[in-house]
Amino acid sequence: MNERETLKVNEKGHLEIGGCDCVELAKEFSTPLYVFDEAHIRNMMRVYRDTIQREYDGNGIVLYASKAFSCKAIYRIAMQEKIGVDVVSGGELYTALSVGFPAERIYLHGNNKLPHELREAVEAGVGTIVADAYPEADLLDAEAARAGRIQEVLIRINPGVEAHTHAYVQTATPDSKFGFSVADGAAERFCAYILSKKHLRLKGFHCHIGSQIFEKQSFVIAAEKVMRFCAEIKQKLSFEAETINLGGGFGIWYAEGDKKISAEGYGEYLSALIDTVKEECERCGLKRPYLIVEPGRSIVGEAGITLYTVGAIKDIPGIRKYVSVDGGMFDNPRYCLYQSKYTALLANRAAELPCERVAIAGKCCESGDLIGVDMNLPAAKWGDLLAVLSTGAYNYSMASNYNRNAVPPAVLVCDGKAEYIVKPQSYEDIVRNDVIPTRLK
Numbered sequence: 108m109n110e111r112e113t114l115k116v117n118e119k120g121h122l123e124i125g126g127c128d129c130v131e132l133a134k135e136f137s138t139p140l141y142v143f144d145e146a147h148i149r150n151m152m153r154v155y156r157d158t159i160q161r162e163y164d165g166n167g168i169v170l171y172a173s174k175a176f177s178c179k180a181i182y183r184i185a186m187q188e189k190i191g192v193d194v195v196s197g198g199e200l201y202t203a204l205s206v207g208f209p210a211e212r213i214y215l216h217g218n219n220k221l222p223h224e225l226r227e228a229v230e231a232g233v234g235t236i237v238a239d240a241y242p243e244a245d246l247l248d249a250e251a252a253r254a255g256r257i258q259e260v261l262i263r264i265n266p267g268v269e270a271h272t273h274a275y276v277q278t279a280t281p282d283s284k285f286g287f288s289v290a291d292g293a294a295e296r297f298c299a300y301i302l303s304k305k306h307l308r309l310k311g312f313h314c315h316i317g318s319q320i321f322e323k324q325s326f327v328i329a330a331e332k333v334m335r336f337c338a339e340i341k342q343k344l345s346f347e348a349e350t351i352n353l354g355g356g357f358g359i360w361y362a363e364g365d366k367k368i369s370a371e372g373y374g375e376y377l378s379a380l381i382d383t384v385k386e387e388c389e390r391c392g393l394k395r396p397y398l399i400v401e402p403g404r405s406i407v408g409e410a411g412i413t414l415y416t417v418g419a420i421k422d423i424p425g426i427r428k429y430v431s432v433d434g435g436m437f438d439n440p441r442y443c444l445y446q447s448k449y450t451a452l453l454a455n456r457a458a459e460l461p462c463e464r465v466a467i468a469g470k471c472c473e474s475g476d477l478i479g480v481d482m483n484l485p486a487a488k489w490g491d492l493l494a495v496l497s498t499g500a501y502n503y504s505m506a507s508n509y510n511r512n513a514v515p516p517a518v519l520v521c522d523g524k525a526e527y528i529v530k531p532q533s534y535e536d537i538v539r540n541d542v543i544p545t546r547l548k
């Protein structure tokens with residue numbers, strides 16, 4: 108368990124988060140249930156924000172990468188913490204704007220932004236759009252002209268950095284749908300193209316090398332490469348970047364083998380980036396740019412847990428024991444996508460030590476519908492309350508209604524109080540958009 112969280116085992120032997128007993132949470136809100144620890148989220152946002160303030164004279168901003176977990180409450184928290192957000196779709200943008208998030212602190216990403224998304228962003232006055240395609244630049248220029256404004260943009264570049272993480276979350280290898288390659292000159296050509304656009308104002312460059320990365324050196328190399336690209340572009344195109352955005356990607360603890368990083372430890376990742384940017388500016392004779400980072404997983408990942416009720420248990424002698432829960436790939440598809448590892452415990456008997464290795468199965472009609480295999484647990488029985496840890500990022504945001512299961516609700520806990528931030532879906536919600544065509548009536 109991670110010491111920096113408010114996760115603990117209370118005197119009843121129950122798991123507690125944010126001062127709330129998980130057994131009580133399950134009684135009040137039912138399962139499956141996502142639970143988010145507000146103090147953890149705020150603390151992480153502050154660590155990044157304060158590091159930029161302290162070590163870079165406040166000349167930058169932390170953006171919360173809201174794809175990790177997007178709902179109205181999280182944008183409200185980011186707003187209160189005076190940070191920015193990164194959004195990647197019209198839906199995320201709409202959600203952020205719906206709580207009054209200041210548009211100038213919103214950055215829009217995406218490798219294939221849709222025409223209506225670009226229009227919505229320009230109309231809303233979104234501060235910066237991270238350009239990642241030629242037709243997008245044309246559309247954006249036209250939208251900005253229509254709105255009578257100059258749109259600030261960054262260009263997503265691919266600096267070519269191998270990061271040690273799952274292939275599906277590496278984004279800066281030569282074979283990537285994201286960004287323009289520095290190595291083959293594509294980034295330079297796109298830069299010249301953007302500079303030729305009348306209604307676009309190029310501010311600088313963005314890169315994001317991938318997710319769930321622990322090696323500081325991978326981030327440092329990426330920062331060096333971005334700064335060297337800035338120097339090259341200054342020389343070749345007489346354009347000096349005012350802003351650089353180094354993305355997110357800091358790894359979190361999920362299971363044995365993952366590093367446990369303290370909040371201050373994450374600040375040190377950012378310090379390493381800041382030092383690199385300063386050194387490279389010195390070396391290349393560049394002005395210190397406005398510096399942006401956009402962590403998602405490290406802000407919300409360990410802040411969240413999912414509570415499930417144990418149902419059917421199937422022990423196949425000599426093969427495997429399956430412990431089934433009332434959730435599955437519809438609330439957490441990460442095992443199916445990346446064979447992700449998790450840690451689970453019985454929240455109603457949280458002090459008990461694990462005594463067996465089991466597979467935790469979901470309730471969907473797919474053999475691959477698992478939360479994990481080789482999970483260490485005490486002997487679970489029907490009705491036990493199972494907690495899966497570190498599910499705050501890329502769980503709710505990747506959830507679906509597969510098999511017409513309802514996406515579970517989410518509660519925010521703080522100082523022993525819990526409130527919904529996402530209400531439960533009813534069957535009626537699930538069929539809301541279904542229509543019987545006239546000829547079937």
Ligand SMILES: Cc1ncc(COP(=O)(O)O)c(C=O)c1O
Nearest residue numbers: 172315318319355356402403404
């Ligand atoms: C452009 C960009 N920025 C930031 C992030 C956030 O990454 P993480 O949640 O690993 O910090 C992502 C994740 O995919 C991304 O694509």
